[in-house]
Amino acid sequence: MIAVLILSYFLAEFFGSFFLAAFPKEGGGWINFSNLVIFLIGFPLAYLFFLFLLFTAFGNQHKKWWIGIASLPALAFLLYFDFSHIYFHVLFPVAGWLIGLGVWKRFF
Numbered sequence: 001m002i003a004v005l006i007l008s009y010f011l012a013e014f015f016g017s018f019f020l021a022a023f024p025k026e027g028g029g030w031i032n033f034s035n036l037v038i039f040l041i042g043f044p045l046a047y048l049f050f051l052f053l054l055f056t057a058f059g060n061q062h063k064k065w066w067i068g069i070a071s072l073p074a075l076a077f078l079l080y081f082d083f084s085h086i087y088f089h090v091l092f093p094v095a096g097w098l099i100g101l102g103v104w105k106r107f108f
Contacts, residue, residue: 001070004054008046015049015092016042022088041082044074045089049096056100 016038051070055063071093078089 004047004050004070007050008043011046011050012039012042014042015045016040018042019045019088023085044077045092047074048089049092052093052096053100053103056097057103058100 013035019041020038048071051074052067055067055070059066075089079086082089
């Protein structure tokens with residue numbers, strides 16, 4: 001779980017920039033996105049991606065339970081602040097899960 005938080009913290013701006021590149025008109029006319037806003041957009045996306053990736057690839061027999069419990073705060077944040085792009089937010093955990101499944105099948 002600590003690795004998920006550390007990776008999410010350091011890569012949140014990358015995920016936030018990816019989100020803003022996919023939806024360039026989200027800022028409005030006079031709103032300029034600062035690094036803090038990009039971080040706040042990207043952190044839940046990075047958190048969900050790495051949570052699903054690492055727990056699927058390296059988790060034990062209770063990994064599905066831990067994924068479900070640990071993803072609730074990030075999903076609540078995303079649903080409350082940006083429900084209109086829920087399909088985009090679902091892609092990150094699915095991508096992390098598929099990559100983690102590939103790593104698990106390949107190496108374990």
